[in-house]
Amino acid sequence: MASPLTLNDDRLLPPDPGTRGIARRIYATTRELPIISPHGHVPPRWIALDEHFGNPARLLITPDHYINRVLHANGVELSELGVGRGEEMTEADNRRAFRLLCEHWTDLNGTAMRYWLTDQLVGIFGVRVRPAAETADAIYDTIAARLDEPGFRPRRLMDAFRIRFLATTDDPCDDLGMHAEIAADEEFSARHRVVPTFRPDRYLEPARPDWNELVDALGGAAGVDVGTLDGYTRAMAERRRYFKEHGAVSSDHSHADLGTLILPADEAARLYDRARRGLATADEALALRRHLFTDQARMACEDGLVMTVHPAVARNHDADALARYGADVGGDIPLALEATRALGPLLNAYGNHPGLHLVLFTLDEDVYSREFAPLAAWYRSVHLGVPWWFVDAPESIMRFKRGVTEMAGFSRISGMVDDTRAFCSIPARHDMSRRLDAAHLADLVATHRLDEDEAIEQAGALVVDNQVRIFKLDR
Template sequence: MSLLDENRLFPADPSTRALAAALHATIRDLPIISPHGHTDPRWYAENAPFPDPAQLFVTPDHYVFRMLFSQGISLDALGVPHADGSRVETDGRRIWQIFAENYYLLRGTPSRMWLDHSFQEVFGLSKPFGPDTAEHYYDHISDCLARPEFRPRALFERFGIEVIATTDSPLDDLRWHRMIRDSGWPGRVITAYRPDAVVDPDNPAFAANVAKLGEIAGTDTTTWAGYLEAHRLRRAYFREFGATSSDHGHPTARTANLPQAEAAALFGRALAGRLGADEAELFRAQMLTEMARMSLDDGLVMQIHPGSHRNHSAPMMARFGPDKGFDIPTRTDYVAALKPMLDAVGLEPGLSVILFTLDETAYARELAPLAGVWPCLKLGPAWWFHDSAEGMRRFREMTTETAGFYNTVGFNDDTRAFCSIPARHDVARRVDSAFLATLVRSGRLAEDEAFEVAQDLTYRLVKKAYKL
């Protein structure tokens, strides 16, 4: 018995399916490049066993617990920590049983495929997961987690990860990255510069965060010049720990290019907490352009992840904190929003900006045409709510005709769920193989070209785009 169909995600037509399978066979075992994600660097630093199956698969995975919550299952019952770090349910077996009893809710979702892949390929389980097999699964996975070959570093190597990036705040001292580096372990775990905490005036802790930034960097962040210098210094520090990219999770893709005196005045009002919604958005917009200018100096690739209304539920935010499944996609403009930054620095040699979206309507209308002409722009893969097989296929269908393959950057898994990394990359490789096989069988791509493009989409493009 197998949880997975060997031909999953391939076209139904026998000839096209056979070609997709042949393409996939040449890329399925290529090393994994994971240039953007949210795994915890502490895992690799301490290399401690994962605590239990529930804390590995349920409590850290907002894809899983948001679905269960939508059906009336409380986050307390699933052991999801409160904002103060406390947990209501701490019995892993009880959490696991609830998960198993409601596993059917994930039917047809990418999470179901990722989980089945993890159960079968990582832990060697083949019986369908559900209430009747929950105890067997829990005991088996627990036994595995107690063994050295299931510790984070061993799994990192087993998964074939060549390099993985974590996403860290400028206020992070990167102690875990230092521990990894000093340990002598050859696994390549790098950081990425995520300055949201010190560029978003809507954050209640903005002023305190900026003050802490100044303390860490040794600059006077009460001044605009000192604030920008603090960013430069922290970016340089992150580069010491392997950073090749910055990451910007703004509500919109808006950019601005204010005269420096106006930007300084805006910053002063931000520190004083005197910005309305429009001015707060203007400050974030200005900071995207400032970050692009810094990229020209230090070479960090810019990732822009806009378009999420984060923490849509105020009560859930107050009780549980951020990243608890209440981030919702919004409509996003790119053409007008990016123009100030592109006019300022978009034609400068060496600038590289990777654009993501949660608004699929922008693929063909805005993003593909922009990336199809601006040398600095590349398209990030289908992201977050769209990192499903259908979402990845739509991405290829709506962008390839205008941007081609070589203005995209391969795949990144963007996950907190460690065991889902090989599963997510496998889905991407299967979807790309199916898309390429369809192009060949419909006369739009030569077969030898399809095999070359498959290698590019899986491995070469991501290494080039992220300077890895």
């Protein structure tokens, strides 16, 4: 007989009965609050076209880098999971991919992926048996049947998940046609705000072999001659304006480090000209990149877009996977990060400017308590992005909460971001965060550092108020 798959309602709450009781009461006040997701990667076409999710493998496995990493480490080829194969996957192939997940279910034990998947399987799809080789086909059939129901299209699920605000991540040259289509549905848009996010980092990297082509495309999209740095800057500002006009509230940035630099105007123009002619040295390209990135903060002071930054990732670390499957299939590894000196030029110029909200993320956990929290406890622009990608697991999140609040308090924390393209994991990730908020706040109540009414008020702020304020959603 198959083992049951269960979802305990006290999951992640403190084991001590007294503290658990406090946490239950706190969590009860936030569990039904709407989801605000200001940083994610759901393709807007899913929502614009209200697309069918296809099949269980295509929804839950193929696009999920987290799951694919664990399965790859345990001997599964990415191609068997559908990576790089797209519509070529047959029904038999998709069943095979799902069976591989079930066969490797115990390899997920103790991971955040096991937690999210269990929440989805039980809470959304009604699965009641534990994944294993002998249950794989039955679970696949259960999920496939649910996906064929009218209520399991993206728009209906946004209602069911109570997603009030959802930001996608978009290229600066995107015409945002899918977002325009979503916005044109006034009835849907009255319930759900779906906005683009301006992601310019590729266009700020003169060392990239395709940088000149990208800059030309940027100029074409903006209708601006980018032959000079002044033209490039006007083009970037125009595309930011276009995104903001289409609802964007933030820009998103990822570079190898947090280095910032403000070059003299003539020197910046000289380096831009050398980069456009393919003559820039590695050091010159790095200096120009840091200058261009810092200039995004200047623009943010003017146009009000929130600036989210998540640096220091060795992307495509596995050269063989890169060669076989292309870029960004999950073979990324965190790097050590230095923030205080690196951000000095930017923060000295704009750190207390009322127009700048700078939300800092890191995969280097020590940086949160050692550097980010003290920076956020001083600079008015700096806010703490919650643990994400690699560190968005229960233990990491609790270390974050205990490590930063004693220095910066709760007011400087961005609120939950799910950072996911796995649509059905969004409610699981936000619910996990709310449970951990309740657990942390309950500890503060139990040790008489907060009264329970204060903890309840703070829990609601972390779920809604902080995100609205920090991401300027009320503007």
